[in-house]
Amino acid sequence: MRIGIDISSVVFGTGVSRYTANLTRTLVAHNPAETFTLYGGSLRQKEALKTFVKSVGGHPRVKLSFFSPTLSSLIFNGIHLPIEMMTGKLDVFHSWDWYTPATKYAALVTTVHDLSALKFPSQTHPAIVAHHRQSLKWIKAEAKAIIAVSQSTKQDLIDLVGIPAKRITVIHEALPSEQLINPPTAAISAIKEAYGLSKPYFMIVGSQEPRKNIPRMIKAFSSYAKTHQLLIVGKTGYGSFKKPGFVATTGYLTAQALACLYRGAEGLLYASLYEGFGLPVLEAFYHQIPVVASNTGALPEVAGTAVSYCVPTDVDSISQAIDDAIKHKDQLIAHGTKRLQSFSWETIARETMRVYESVAK
Known part of the structure; x- marks a missing residue:
């Protein structure tokens, strides 16, 4: 299986960064038979992306762009260009919930971490609220599978975005x-x-x-x-x-x-x-x-x-x-x-692979 993963978030030092880094390392380490392509976009932190890729191990393909978060949002959330223009042909592409690219061939899988911008719009910068609404619109329309990091987040996706429960799989996070x-x-x-x-x-x-x-x-x-x-x-x-x-x-x-x-x-x-x-x-x-x-x-x-x-x-x-x-x-x-002890990255990677297998073309 040809699996693409967006690693752009690993440079930000957030919970999403730690999730992406730990999941990517574990997936690559435990699935040597699969072909992984790691895509990352950054204008100022390309070296940090390269350093992360070296830490992953294995032999993933790497595709890095100069797209900043703002430019990535314009290209993928706004114009909504396909990710394959950066990665080549894939069977599955795993995105994060900040922006959502189109896909030509790949089945889109997205992890949603929280819906705080929708639950507390008056306490969130209006630009961030608008940004999340746009990304969630594409996720609802095009993602073949959605990973929620908790049952609570899954319920929020159902209640606030209107995504059917059958499209959402809950896979918890673990200690970074x-x-x-x-x-x-x-x-x-x-x-x-x-x-x-x-x-x-x-x-x-x-x-x-x-x-x-x-x-x-x-x-x-x-x-x-x-x-x-x-x-x-x-x-x-x-x-x-x-x-x-x-x-x-x-x-x-x-x-x-x-x-x-x-x-x-x-x-x-x-x-x-x-x-x-x-x-x-x-x-x-x-x-x-x-x-x-x-x-x-x-x-x-x-x-x-x-x-x-x-x-x-x-x-x-x-x-x-x-x-x-x-x-x-x-x-x-x-x-x-x-x-x-109830949380492990090995379990998370195994359950994530099952999601990929369920939607791969």
């Missing part, structure tokens, strides 16, 4: 291999000092955007301001928040730095309004810290009984969940370690 790091104590101490973390601290991990619910989490955490700190890790996004003295921010971090901060933390605070999956929960499980999570979106599906749940719109509920996480730390860590 980039976080399989056991940092030394000296490295943990050094990074804590670099960010002024002199007290026990909780982490918020994710892009700084309204659906991440950062203002409520800060307010809920304020009762711990005398004894703890709150560290916000992630890129600046659409929206803003006030930063009191007990809050520190880092911006985007390398995997090594993130691992060090997880290992030094008292817990992960993840009371977002909506998540399509929630990779930081699995990362926290691996690094053995307790998790406070919302009882909405995909988080209950992912976390099971291994976290302290809260109602994300209720500050008092978030505060109580933090209390519970601290009190039941050891129990939650044990449950999280066990829960993590």
Whole structure:
């Protein structure tokens, strides 16, 4: 089978990036009889794409273009040109949900990670909302199969986009291999000092955007301001928040730095309004810290009984969940370690291949 995969997203340092990188590596490693073509478009980060391709191993064909995200959107979402003009003939092409190319011969498979732009349009930049609507229009019209990373995302596709359930397969994500790091104590101490973390601290991990619910989490955490700190890790996004003295921010971090901060933390605070999956929960499980999570979106599906749940719109509920996480730390860590074993990239790759086989021409 001739399988094309869009790897353009691997350079962005997001959850989608980690999904694409880990799935691609595992697919190529476990399916040597198949012919893989890795397509990537970037104007400024071609070298990063080349570095990723070297990490994949095997002998995939590689097709790189100078198309930036904006140009890719124009070409594939707007003009809607076929991907085969870049890749040559394929049996299957696996795209992501930022843009959706046409295909001449290949069966189109798309992974949808979340529908936050449609669920919270007033809290999302209008251009991003319009962009996602356009891509989802093509996905609904042309994708032979759609992979949703959670049952929650599948239901959103049914309810908000009108895609029939039979076209959607749920395949969960797993712990990114980039976080399989056991940092030394000296490295943990050094990074804590670099960010002024002199007290026990909780982490918020994710892009700084309204659906991440950062203002409520800060307010809920304020009762711990005398004894703890709150560290916000992630890129600046659409929206803003006030930063009191007990809050520190880092911006985007390398995997090594993130691992060090997880290992030094008292817990992960993840009371977002909506998540399509929630990779930081699995990362926290691996690094053995307790998790406070919302009882909405995909988080209950992912976390099971291994976290302290809260109602994300209720500050008092978030505060109580933090209390519970601290009190039941050891129990939650044990449950999280066990829960993590439910997710593996080998299983994901095997189930993804079944999707390819079901639609290949």
